[in-house]
Amino acid sequence: MMRDESRIRVRYKDTDQMGIVYYANYLVWFEIGRTELMRRLGMPYREFEKNNLYLPVIRVSCDYKVPARYDDEIALLTWIESLQEVRVVFGYEVRREEELLARGSTEHAFVNSTGRPVVLRKHSPFLWGRLCKAMDEAHGDKK
Amino acid sequence: MMRDESRIRVRYKDTDQMGIVYYANYLVWFEIGRTELMRRLGMPYREFEKNNLYLPVIRVSCDYKVPARYDDEIALLTWIESLQEVRVVFGYEVRREEELLARGSTEHAFVNSTGRPVVLRKHSPFLWGRLCKAMDEAHGDKK
Amino acid sequence: MMRDESRIRVRYKDTDQMGIVYYANYLVWFEIGRTELMRRLGMPYREFEKNNLYLPVIRVSCDYKVPARYDDEIALLTWIESLQEVRVVFGYEVRREEELLARGSTEHAFVNSTGRPVVLRKHSPFLWGRLCKAMDEAHGDKK
Amino acid sequence: MMRDESRIRVRYKDTDQMGIVYYANYLVWFEIGRTELMRRLGMPYREFEKNNLYLPVIRVSCDYKVPARYDDEIALLTWIESLQEVRVVFGYEVRREEELLARGSTEHAFVNSTGRPVVLRKHSPFLWGRLCKAMDEAHGDKK
Numbered sequence: 001m002m003r004d005e006s007r008i009r010v011r012y013k014d015t016d017q018m019g020i021v022y023y024a025n026y027l028v029w030f031e032i033g034r035t036e037l038m039r040r041l042g043m044p045y046r047e048f049e050k051n052n053l054y055l056p057v058i059r060v061s062c063d064y065k066v067p068a069r070y071d072d073e074i075a076l077l078t079w080i081e082s083l084q085e086v087r088v089v090f091g092y093e094v095r096r097e098e099e100l101l102a103r104g105s106t107e108h109a110f111v112n113s114t115g116r117p118v119v120l121r122k123h124s125p126f127l128w129g130r131l132c133k134a135m136d137e138a139h140g141d142k143k
Numbered sequence: 144m145m146r147d148e149s150r151i152r153v154r155y156k157d158t159d160q161m162g163i164v165y166y167a168n169y170l171v172w173f174e175i176g177r178t179e180l181m182r183r184l185g186m187p188y189r190e191f192e193k194n195n196l197y198l199p200v201i202r203v204s205c206d207y208k209v210p211a212r213y214d215d216e217i218a219l220l221t222w223i224e225s226l227q228e229v230r231v232v233f234g235y236e237v238r239r240e241e242e243l244l245a246r247g248s249t250e251h252a253f254v255n256s257t258g259r260p261v262v263l264r265k266h267s268p269f270l271w272g273r274l275c276k277a278m279d280e281a282h283g284d285k286k
Numbered sequence: 287m288m289r290d291e292s293r294i295r296v297r298y299k300d301t302d303q304m305g306i307v308y309y310a311n312y313l314v315w316f317e318i319g320r321t322e323l324m325r326r327l328g329m330p331y332r333e334f335e336k337n338n339l340y341l342p343v344i345r346v347s348c349d350y351k352v353p354a355r356y357d358d359e360i361a362l363l364t365w366i367e368s369l370q371e372v373r374v375v376f377g378y379e380v381r382r383e384e385e386l387l388a389r390g391s392t393e394h395a396f397v398n399s400t401g402r403p404v405v406l407r408k409h410s411p412f413l414w415g416r417l418c419k420a421m422d423e424a425h426g427d428k429k
Numbered sequence: 430m431m432r433d434e435s436r437i438r439v440r441y442k443d444t445d446q447m448g449i450v451y452y453a454n455y456l457v458w459f460e461i462g463r464t465e466l467m468r469r470l471g472m473p474y475r476e477f478e479k480n481n482l483y484l485p486v487i488r489v490s491c492d493y494k495v496p497a498r499y500d501d502e503i504a505l506l507t508w509i510e511s512l513q514e515v516r517v518v519f520g521y522e523v524r525r526e527e528e529l530l531a532r533g534s535t536e537h538a539f540v541n542s543t544g545r546p547v548v549l550r551k552h553s554p555f556l557w558g559r560l561c562k563a564m565d566e567a568h569g570d571k572k
Contacts, residue, residue, distance in 0.1 A: 012321070012331075013167065013314045015160040017213055022156055023486040023535075024456035028299045031453075035298070035357075045298075046357045057452040061490040070160055071321075071332045106452075155464070155474075156457045166343040166392075167313035171442045174310075178441070178500075188441075189500045200309040204347040214464070214475045249309075299451055303444040303499055310442065356446055 002137045004037040008074040020067035026094060026102055027060060033078030034090045034106070041130045053118060053127075055108040058087070062104035072096050079138035083131055086110050086117045091138075145280045146236075147180040151217040163210035169237060169245055170203060176221030177233045177249070184273045196261060196270075198251040201230070205247030215239050222281035226274055229253050229260045234281075288423045290323040294360040306353035312380060312388055313346060319364030320376045320392070327416045339404060339413075341394040344373070348390030358382050365424035369417055372396050372403045377424075431566045432522075433466040437503040449496035455523060455531055456489060462507030463519045463535070470559045482547060482556075484537040487516070491533035501525050508567035512560055515539050515546045520567075 008029055016022040038045050048055065068074055074094055081091035087109050094102040110118040121128040151172055159165040181188050191198065211217055217237055224234035230252050237245040253261040264271045294315055302308040324331050334341065354360055360380055367377035373395050380388040396404040407414040437458055445451040467474050477484065497503055503523055510520040516538050523531040539547040550557040 009318075011314065012159055012317055013165055016155055017158040017160065017162045018483060018485065019160045020485070023489060024156065024453040024460075027453035027456065028297065031298055032295075044357065054447060056447065056449070056493070056496065058493050059491070060452060060493075062488070064485070064487050064489075067485065071330065152461075154457065155460055161340060161342065163342070166346060167310040167317075170310035170313065171440065174441055175438075187500065197304060199304065199306070199350070199353065201350050202348070203309060203350075205345070207342070207344050207346075210342065214473065298445055299453065301446040302441055303446065303448045305446045308442055 002140070003077045003079045004033065004040055006033050006036045006076045006078065008032060008076055010068055010070055010072045010074060012070055014068075015070050018067075020069055023062075023064060026062055026064070026104065027106075029074070029076055029094065030060075030062075030078075030090070030092050030104060030106055033076045033092050037078045037080075037090070037134070041134055043127055043130060048127075051124065052112050053120075053123060054111050054113065055088070056111060057106050058109050059107040060104065062102055064102050066096075066099060066101045068094065068096065068101050074101070080131060080135040081105055081138070083135050085119050085121060088131065145283070146220045146222045147176065147183055149176050149179045149219045149221065151175060151219055153211055153213055153215045153217060155213055157211075158213050161210075163212055166205075166207060169205055169207070169247065170249075172217070172219055172237065173203075173205075173221075173233070173235050173247060173249055176219045176235050180221045180223075180233070180277070184277055186270055186273060191270075194267065195255050196263075196266060197254050197256065198231070199254060200249050201252050202250040203247065205245055207245045209239075209242060209244045211237065211239065211244050217244070223274060223278040224248055224281070226278050228262050228264060231274065288426070289363045289365045290319065290326055292319050292322045292362045292364065294318060294362055296354055296356055296358045296360060298356055300354075301356050304353075306355055309348075309350060312348055312350070312390065313392075315360070315362055315380065316346075316348075316364075316376070316378050316390060316392055319362045319378050323364045323366075323376070323420070327420055329413055329416060334413075337410065338398050339406075339409060340397050340399065341374070342397060343392050344395050345393040346390065348388055350388045352382075352385060352387045354380065354382065354387050360387070366417060366421040367391055367424070369421050371405050371407060374417065431569070432506045432508045433462070433469055435462050435465045435505045435507065437461060437505055439497055439499055439501045439503060441499055443497075444499050447496075449498055452491075452493060455491055455493070455533065456535075458503070458505055458523065459489075459491075459507075459519070459521050459533060459535055462505045462521050466507045466509075466519070466563070470563055472556055472559060477556075478542075480553065481541050482549075482552060483540050483542065484517070485540060486535050487538050488536040489533065491531055493531050495525075495528060495530045497523065497525065497530050503530070509560060509564040510534055510567070512564050514548050514550060517560065 014025045077093040081089040110120045157168045220236040224232040253263045300311045363379040367375040396406045443454045506522040510518040518536045539549045
């Protein structure tokens, strides 16, 4: 694994009257990135919710460098930045060919359907193991 | 009652690179219109779902006459166009001052949380009565 | 050509608290369908706007049969339903494997950047020819 | 002035299948907040663009404390956190009655229609003065 890459085509709907992608839409792309990352780790997010595990976002940040535009083909890189017992941070980079357009991160809590924190290592050792491994590979990849 | 009026300010997010409101956003406005209509009828939609009654959309149509633009203050008129035992049709007009921008309708089924049709008159006689009355007033209003 | 097929993965963002795709999002998918159709006809929509040709939507309708859900892989079929000198109608079907989820259409005017109607056959004979051919094939395909 | 308050009703469209407001929608609310703030300062954002001044977002962050839900009536507080010659930071708080739901900020560059940086104090002394005053009041308000 390491950094997972998703390809996204910018929709007309994503643009605003400045002729660029509206800033909130990058967060929708981040959702696509982490969904695809988890699918390729063998853990589709739809399975999470069936197992009473939810990952609400508790923090987001994004730096916008160069605007994406209509019909651009975007490469979204996603990786696991850090992992703790009750939360995980995903990192993201949005690129158009070699150009960096934006960089961001989202932090998520592990909770059950009533919103109570869940210790992932106990609740789902398999998932915990896969995330640990993915994180190690992501960080190894940077060296 | 008759025709219910909601005021909506066009957001930057609603625009696209043509400099006008993206066409799907009118459907979001329609949702605001019927939500406000039902609230003023004394039946907030959030109460519906607590009573195991859902109104999924089964048909929508919209005619776009003149585009809405950023920061416009829009008047949305909403009324009950027709009512049957298991479905309801809402009508909508989007206006900017006296100018008609768009006209549309949405048709909804009455179903329970498992998606089964619900005969509204039996399931909720109070709500049925209010809708009948609102429809009569809407149509009387046109004469 | 005939009916063009696009593949779309349902995003978490597309769902609402009923657990199904929010109805306005089908119109965003329709935009993807016609964009992809035109790209495969050799006429990317971004080129249209560079040639001072715009296709604002003047009418939309959609029938919703079965709800799409999170993470579904959707097949969207798009074709040219009808074509006139100053307008075009696209038809759409949303499918999940063999199941029909929704069917809709959008009607568009041909206008220039100031909103004036454009007679496509004169403004862009090449594009007009491609659209005519695509429409004929779409209709031949139904027989 | 000080902290400007906008009232926002949560739309069905804003929810996701977790039954809470999708995280990217808070950024749309932030846009409403800064738009309303600038309108009340006597500088509607639509006037900015007519004067060849744009405020693209270059950074955003948001902390999510408690989820907003369908039909909630939200109070959004907006203020000017900091101001420099070529950029401005807005601060935001999302509240439901007395409860803090989220807190965030957006940083914007001052640029012209070609994306070139603009020194606001020179480009628009009136606007610069109003923003300075609003920032001072916002900070005085905290004491």
